[in-house]
Amino acid sequence: MVEKIIFNVIQVIVVMAFAPLIKGISARLxxxxxxxxxxxxxxxxxxxxxxxxxxxxxxxHSSWIFRFTPYVVFITPIxxxxxxxxxxxxxxxxxxxxxxxxxxxxxxxxxxxxxxxAIDTGNPYxxxxxxxxxxxGFLAEPVFMIxxxxxxxxAGSTIPYIVQKYWVSPLAxxxxxxxxxxxxxxLMLILAESGRIPVDNPTGHFELAMIDESKGLxxxxxxxxxxxxxxxxxxxxxxxxxxxxLVAPWGLAQGVQYWEVLLAIPLILxxxxxxxxxxxxxxxxxAKLRLFRITEFLGAAFATSVAAMITDLFLM
Amino acid sequence: xxxxxxVSFLTKLNALTGGVFLLCAFGLVGIRQMLTCLRIYVFQSLxxxxxxxxxxxxxxxxxxxxxxxxxxxxxxxxxxxxxRQAVGYESYAKREISQAINIPAxxxxxxxxxxFSYYIASPLLTAGAGVFEKVNLPIGMASLLIGTxxxxxxxxxxxxxxxxxxxxxxxFFAGISIAPNLPLIAELAAAFYVLITVLVIGLLAxxxxxxxxxxxVGELMALREE
Numbered sequence: 001m002v003e004k005i006i007f008n009v010i011q012v013i014v015v016m017a018f019a020p021l022i023k024g025i026s027a028r029l030x031x032x033x034x035x036x037x038x039x040x041x042x043x044x045x046x047x048x049x050x051x052x053x054x055x056x057x058x059x060x061h062s063s064w065i066f067r068f069t070p071y072v073v074f075i076t077p078i079x080x081x082x083x084x085x086x087x088x089x090x091x092x093x094x095x096x097x098x099x100x101x102x103x104x105x106x107x108x109x110x111x112x113x114x115x116x117x118a119i120d121t122g123n124p125y126x127x128x129x130x131x132x133x134x135x136x137g138f139l140a141e142p143v144f145m146i147x148x149x150x151x152x153x154x155a156g157s158t159i160p161y162i163v164q165k166y167w168v169s170p171l172a173x174x175x176x177x178x179x180x181x182x183x184x185x186x187l188m189l190i191l192a193e194s195g196r197i198p199v200d201n202p203t204g205h206f207e208l209a210m211i212d213e214s215k216g217l218x219x220x221x222x223x224x225x226x227x228x229x230x231x232x233x234x235x236x237x238x239x240x241x242x243x244x245x246l247v248a249p250w251g252l253a254q255g256v257q258y259w260e261v262l263l264a265i266p267l268i269l270x271x272x273x274x275x276x277x278x279x280x281x282x283x284x285x286x287a288k289l290r291l292f293r294i295t296e297f298l299g300a301a302f303a304t305s306v307a308a309m310i311t312d313l314f315l316m
Numbered sequence: 317x318x319x320x321x322x323v324s325f326l327t328k329l330n331a332l333t334g335g336v337f338l339l340c341a342f343g344l345v346g347i348r349q350m351l352t353c354l355r356i357y358v359f360q361s362l363x364x365x366x367x368x369x370x371x372x373x374x375x376x377x378x379x380x381x382x383x384x385x386x387x388x389x390x391x392x393x394x395x396x397x398x399x400r401q402a403v404g405y406e407s408y409a410k411r412e413i414s415q416a417i418n419i420p421a422x423x424x425x426x427x428x429x430x431x432f433s434y435y436i437a438s439p440l441l442t443a444g445a446g447v448f449e450k451v452n453l454p455i456g457m458a459s460l461l462i463g464t465x466x467x468x469x470x471x472x473x474x475x476x477x478x479x480x481x482x483x484x485x486x487x488f489f490a491g492i493s494i495a496p497n498l499p500l501i502a503e504l505a506a507a508f509y510v511l512i513t514v515l516v517i518g519l520l521a522x523x524x525x526x527x528x529x530x531x532x533v534g535e536l537m538a539l540r541e542e
Contacts, residue, residue, distance in 0.1 A: 172321070296423075299424070302427070303346065304339060307335060
């Protein structure tokens with residue numbers, strides 16, 4: 001019991017410690033693809049460190065929501081990290097507190113507060129980005145729902161630890177059409193949710209074209225650091241859900257020894273880095289969609305997820 | 317590998333082929349670029365060939381291997397080549413395809429069509445139906461109906477032709493599962509039929525392109541004597 005609590009804490013520490021690294025690697029790789037040298041992969045750590053030591057300026061017209069939001073954005077991925085398998089293949093202390101749907105709701109709470117805070121300050125770009133995020137959000141929501149319905153339909157559960165076992169026992173389950181199609185739909189969702197290229201340009205600094213970035217424009221100092229760190233952790237957690245729960249539980253610790261759990265840390269990092277390579281390939285080969293084309297992109301994701309659901313109806 | 321495991325693996329692989337086949341049918345509805353549509357059609361034909369090979373191995377039927385070979389030769393190599401030759405490059409370079417109903421709505425309608433085809437296929441799939449029919453019949457029907465829908469809404473000649481070809485692909489995808497021992501002459505006839513269709517429509521599209529400098533046949537409303 002004590003061990004499981006300790007492992008849970010290790011999971012949270014891993015998510016907190018390595019999330020900026022993944023962000024740095026992804027930024028560096030993207031620059032390399034464009035034949036530039038790019039910033040160091042440790043740049044996000046330096047940014048966060050620097051921001052923590054700067055003064056924070058808060059608009060006097062903003063309410064408590066603006067001050068409260070960075071903590072919510074920072075805390076919510078940590079809560080999700082308690083629920084999902086990051087390092088171990090067996091349930092930990094908090095595993096049955098909530099299922100994948102619960103995790104989705106917790107992440108959505110962070111997004112909700114970030115949207116409110118963007119509207120709160122009265123900066124004209126904030127509400128624009130916030131309403132665009134909501135547009136992407138409500139188009140992505142049905143896809144999320146269908147993917148989770150498909151998972152619970154096939155695997156008979158939405159608890160991530162049970163779902164991940166299903167795909168590899170027996171191995172033929174991995175090649176189930178609904179599994180592969182669902183992965184495709186979820187990959188499109190990750191691109192949309194984390195504001196990546198076909199939907200949004202994360203490196204763009206042009207306020208009129210921003211979707212995700214413009215929500216954090218008003219933050220400075222500690223608030224900005226928490227928002228950045230929270231965003232990186234949200235991406236890390238989404239990667240963990242995708243790779244460990246939906247793709248396959250390969251590389252996770254199966255035993256309760258400390259060395260097994262510690263060995264799982266480099267394995268999950270390698271998995272995420274391979275996934276980042278795929279994402280960078282997607283981002284470098286596609287152009288950003290016009291705002292009103294996003295409905296087509298997420299419509300395609302929806303069609304894929306429905307195809308995942310109905311191809312399974314007759315195999316049961 | 318034990319026989320049971322092999323069969324289960326082949327079943328899953330065939331189902332996966334079916335799933336991606338259905339996705340290709342959605343792609344033909346939802347993608348704007350003409351060249352990408354053509355590539356998706358080629359990929360769909362390739363999936364048809366893969367499914368035919370899997371079913372041929374399972375039923376030990378030489379006919380299905382012939383179907384696979386014919387599919388690859390005609391649909392993966394000859395048809396794209398004929399279409400590229402017949403219709404000028406500028407038609408493919410165009411990125412926008414005019415469409416009667418916009419793309420998100422079309423995708424939703426295609427999803428409804430796919431569910432509907434599962435619904436109409438379910439009375440046919442009684443308890444005696446094998447595991448391959450359960451995959452191929454509804455998905456083939458869905459591709460057939462979605463192809464019909466593509467022909468209806470697209471305003472350009474080449475995507476309309478690709479819709480007809482997707483219908484034919486769907487019919488074959490359903491056909492190989494319910495009639496694994498099709499006579500060879502039927503397969504050959506079907507393959508040549510498709511080729512002739514492509515040639516005729518391709519030439520027609522080329523003529524239209526020469527006359528009015530585009531292939532948006534959806535805009536051709538009135539007949540005009542010269």
